[in-house]
Amino acid sequence: MSKKVSRRQFLTYTLGGTAGFLASGMLFPMVRFAIDPILRKGEKGNFHDVNLKESEVTDIPKQVKFTEHRKDGWYNPPKGETLTAWVVRVKGEIIALSPICKHLGCTVNWNSNPMYKNEFFCPCHFGRYYKDGTNVPGTPPPKPLDRYEVKVENGRVLIGPLQKT
Template sequence: MSVTEQPAPGTGPDEAQEQLRDRISADSLTTRRDYLRIVATVSGGLAVGGLGVASGILHRHGDTETLPEARKVTDRLDPGQSVAFRYPGEEDRAVAVRLSDGTLVGYSAVCTHLACAVLWREDRGPEGELYCPCHEGVFDARTGEVTAGPPPRPLPRVFLTEQLDGSVWAIATARSGEPAKDALCRQFGDSRPEVAQRLGCPDATRATETGRT
C-alpha cells in the first residue's frame, strides 16, 4: 500500500500558506494530548483496552472540551505498508508505517521544511524512508529524525496502537523532537503529581516529598 494523499510538489502562495498553517497546527495541538503518552510510557505501549484508560485520564484531568478522540487509521497494516490519514484534526495530515521488522510508527506527514507532504518510500534506504519530494528532504522512518535535505526538525510523532483484530489507531501526538518524558513531566508535574511521580519526573518527586513534610 502506498500513501494515498500526495499533493503536487509545486504549490501556489495560498496553498503554501495553508500548508504552513497545517504544520503549525500539527505542532501546537500536541500539548493537550501529552497526557496520553503517560499510558504509553508507563506501560510500554497501549495494549488492548489502553484507549479506555487513556480516556479516563483525560476525564480526570477535567479537560473534556479538548478530549482527543482515538481514530482508527486502518483495519490492517502489513510490513512495508503505509497509510495516509488525518490526525488529530481533519486537516492534520499524518502517515502510519509498518516497518519490515513489524514496528509500527506514525508521524505528521507535513514536512518541517516548507510543509509539503511527506511520503513513505519503501524502496529508499535500508528499511525505507519518509521522503519529501519538494526539496529532497529525508526522515528516518524509525525515529522521524532528519537524515538528509533542508528540513530543520524531525517529524512530529503520532502515537499508534494496534488492537487484537489488527486494526491500527492513532491516539496521541508529540511535538517535533520532544522527548515523551519531558513533555509529560512538563504538563503533569504540577497538576497530576502522582502520575508525574510514576514517570520519575524530578519535580514531581520533590513536590511529593515537600508535601509530605
Template sequence: MSEHKKQDAQHQGEFPVRRREMSRRQFLSYTLGGAGAFMGAGMIVPMLRFAVDPVLQPKVEAAWVKVVEAAKITEVPTSFKFKVHQVDGWYESEPELEAWISKDKEGNIFALNPTCKHLGCTVNWNGSPEFKDQYYCPCHGAHYTADGKSLAVAPAPLDQYDLKVENGFVYVGQLGPNKRV
C-alpha cells in the same frame, strides 16, 4: 491688641487660610476626562478578555482517532487520512490529517507524520527513484528511512504519532517527537 496679635502671627509664619475654588473649566475637564476614561475602559476590557481568554484555557491532549483496521497494516508504509476535531481559540474545525502507518521487522505498528522537518513540505514513500524504500521530500531533496530518521538536508527525524491498537483497529493520538530513532 488685636493688631498686635496679627503682627505676631505674620512674624511666626502663619497666614490666614485662603480657600481655593475649582473653576468651571477645571470641573468640566475632570468630569469629561473621568467619563471618557470610564467609557474607554468599558470598551477595552471586553476586547482584552476576548483576546486573552483562550490562552488561559487549559490545554487538552489530543483525542484518539480511529484510522484503519490493524489487519491492513504491512511493512510497506501506507498513507492514511483521518479527520480530527480542532479548537483554535474561538474557531472550531475538522481538518484532514495524514499519517504513514507501517510495521517494523518485529511486527510493531507505528505512525509517522509526513511533514518534512526541513521546511514543512509533505514527504512521500518512494517519492524518488533515486532513494528507493525511503521517504522523500520533493521540495529540497530531504530523505528519511522507514523509521523516519533523517538521512540528508533535514535537521531532525519525522515526528511520530502516539498509537494504540484496540479491537482490531489502529488509533492515532498526540503528535510528538520520534521515539524510534
C-alpha cells in the same frame, strides 16, 4: 468652605478618564488573548480507527487517512478534517508519522524519488527522512517528523493525537 475645580483640573480629569477608558478597551482583548489558553479546558485526544489490522503493518510505510472533528477558530467543517499518516513497523514497534515536512510544511512521500530509495522525500527543498521519521543529516529539515500516538485494540490500529517534536 468649598473646594472648586478649576477649568484646567476639569479638562485633565476628563481627558485622563477618557484615555483610561480607551486604553482599557484596547488592552482587554490583548489580555484575554494571552490568558485564554490557560482558561480553556484541554480536549482529550481521540483515537481513530484507520481501517488497518495490526497484522497488515509491515516495515514498508503505508499511508492511511482518517477524519478528525476539531474546531480551529471559526473553521469547523461539519464532516471533519481529513488527515493522513504513514504507519510502519520499526524494530517491532508500530509508529504513525505525520506527512508534514518540518522544513517548510510540504507533504512528504515514501519512496517517491528514485535517487533516495527507502526514504521519505519532500519535493519542495529535497528534504529526506529515514523510515523511523528522523531527518537525514545535511538535508533541510531541522527536526524529525511528528508522530501520532498509536495503540492497538482488538487487532486494529488506532491513531491518536499528534505528538509534536
